[in-house]
Amino acid sequence: MAASKPTEATRADGDQVRGQARDQARDQARGQAREAAVEAALGKLDLDAKARLLGGRTMWELHALPEIGLAPLVMSDGPIGVRGVRWTADDPSVALPSPTALAATWDQDLSRRAGALLAQEARRKGVHVLLAPTVNLHRSPLGGRHFEAYSEDPYLTGVIGTGYVQGVQSGGVGTTVKHFVANDAETDRFTVDNKVAPRALRELYLAPFEAIVANAHPWGIMTAYNQVNGVTMTEHRHLVNDVLRGEWGFDGYNVSDWMAARSTVRDIEGGLDVAMPGPATVYGEPLAAAVRAGEVPEETVDEAVRNVLRLAARVGVLEGAEPAVRPEDLPAEIDGEALAREVARRAFVLVRNEVRDEVRDGVRGEPGDGTSDGTRAGASDGTRDGEKREGSRVLPLNPAGTVALIGAAARDARVLGGGSATVFPARVVSPLDGLTAALPDGTLTYVVGADPSDELTPADKGFELRAVCRDAAGTVLGEGSLPTGQVQWIGDDLPEGVTHEAMASIEVVGTFTPRESGEHAFGTRGLGAFTLTVGGQVLFDGVQPMGAEADPFEAFFGSPVDRGTVALTAGEPVEVSLRHHLDKDRATPLPGVMFSFVHLGPQRGAEELIAEAVEAARGADTAVVVVATTERVESEGFDRQDLRLPGRQDDLVRAVAAANPNTVVVVNSGSPVELPWRDDVAAVLLGWFPGQEGGAALADVLLGAEEPGGRLPTTWGDLAAAPVTRVTPENGELAYTEGVFIGYPAWEQAGATPSYAFGHGLGYTDWTYESMAVEGTTVTVRVRNSGARTGREVVQVYLAPADAGATGRPARRLAGFAGVEAAPGESVEVTVELPRRAFETWDETTGSWAYRSGRYEIEAGRSLTDRRLTETLAV
16 A cells, blocks of 8 residues: 655644754753763862852852852742842832732743743843742641742642743743742741651642652752651751652752751751851851761762752853753743733632622612532633523623722732742832723722721831941941831842941931821831931830740741821921841841831721721722731731731721622732622622732723633632641641641532632633543543633643542542633633543552552533533543
8 A cells, every 4th residue: 555645734743753852862962061061060179169069158149169160159039029139129020929829820831931031030130040939738728928839739739830940940040949848837937847647748748849840840949947757858868869859850959948957967968958048057167077077978968069060050150061041042031011910810810790780779789699609600700501691790890980999908009928029029000000090080089998907017108218327436338229118138138338247227217208197107127226216306216125936037027116106297208217226246047137117107097987988989880999918917937817807808898898789809818818798799809919010900800801810729718617727836746637638628528618619710701611522531621602702711620539538539639721712602622631640649558659540530610619521431
């Protein structure tokens, strides 16, 4: 039989395969050349140089070794923006939405693009390694730092984290996936011993790290402060050397979390390559001495140095080694503001959108059928396929209507979480800014309604400040600008010409132009001696003593202290000054200075503010209420005590909703909060910490220029019903007694109904799930846009083992997902490959993965609780 003539398609496929083979061969050859350069450099180093390289030179840098052509290697914090080596507004950073927001997009490609943008920012700031992403799990909703992690689900976390790492490293910048491992809460984080059974450790907490190592090949891992099963993570030879490097084949460098390394011998034997920060570390001279004393083989040090030199070669700071990404291969320039806006709107999760009440006489319209709460099946507007309602949804808004915008966070948005993730963007677009720009003149009114906090916060709006540094004789050493009243200089992060040794005092000085007339409160946050002056009046001259804090950073993130009030007039500037005298005898956890000049504007009675909001709501077609958490609720350094919104915000929402049935609530929080009024309002939009362009993105979504694209990466529910809530250790230990049941599997096991289910999210169109075919482990789902607008759907595939109860497995788990866009009436197919790991569990008896044959239900749908199609698979 004559051979068939190859088609254009087959020729193209062949060209693609050959191209991929050429690329792989090229990359392999470059990798071998880099390894040769690494070995050559290693062979030129003596013991002292090798030991010195493994300890930080400064807060953010490793030592340069000119004898081998090694330049300083620079690291920087930044899951949502690259801070650089100086924490200052003089060098602003793009601020993307929080990691919870990025995960809410359920879009690996968007995560990859976000990573590429951050690599671009890192190169601009001279940074070689980004200390991100955080892939710990949302084990309990009380975790104070959950805004910095992605999800409660290990599979979703791994997918989003993989995209992020691929994006950053495509820009020639390294990543350090953190915090390895089980660093899922903040209470006693330096010392807690997390007791985690091997199965839960493998199936949940290690799983995202394993997936990212396999699929993105990160150049770094950061080991955590905490212990796991009695061993500090920086010393955990089994998890680092046996699992991470041995089983998974990780070939990057392992850096400690800052100040986590405590033992020279145990750390180096446990697989820790780099102890940060410097200059005082457990490595350097102590490590060289340990080798000479016979306590550590020099070969162990060589392996750590080899890992560091490999990183240096990859990022381009080792002479004679071609970087992993050549300059000509870098991604195209990315518009940071545009991408920040896109991520924000794609991350907004519309969890409720009821029929608009057309009656404006105070009579409420008919309530919805309950499907918009995410706990029952429903289309993206809250109805089931084929079910139509009269009237229209409250969102998107009619741009010709009038809007009452309410809430302190609408004017002063919280765009990012507190702690080491903080950066200073060049601009912030608040909801008030965004809606003012988007709505016609005269259609928008704004009132405060309720403030989430009555606590003094770092001086911000209306302040023009700089920091003046002086020596003991009062001579000015140098000065720098301040974006707020918060001074946070760590390591060498000091104004030009200033050193820690010479500096004796810092004065925050400038002017304040109030936005409101009345009694303004001023104060301090931090430890030591302060002199506070406003308008020539000394409000405080004294010392704030050290308390007995368990976390040394809590002294810096602690409570502000009110030092006095001054009556001021709106628009009239006044001179302000806060001088801080340094206590050189007091030991600090890091070489640095951190304190704040804090302020609180005139306080009106809560009832008066709420009454004003009610009047504004009555006079508008739609009321948009923005509620928020504060830095005292969600931040690094402490866990949450409850899930309530702070202040009188719940009362505000109830009062506004009673006055205007067309009330939309925008929730500005990085992680779940309780929403006790959720059934009393027309729409609820979860906005996370939306980054610097959050207000512009919000206007896009509220007015219908864009669709809210997010799906919940974590279950939202009331604390009383949450299955896993313990984050406080007992006798130094925190037992993960829930095993593999956290997040939505735990909610299902408990038979509890959350406020909004995992995967839930509405849009502005309807979707019909038409068919599903399963061939082997390939799942093909056909969906049709049955609404009137172009939209995006996230098709979620869950795997439910028939013997779940008998084998101690969750009733179902997310096994895959795919995003798809379609025009009205258009049908499209998506294909999801079920990974082998979805059919495996960790066998604690054999210490290995066990493939679980049997019958499984393959379920496809819109969320965990809105599963539309089911097929049976026997494996």
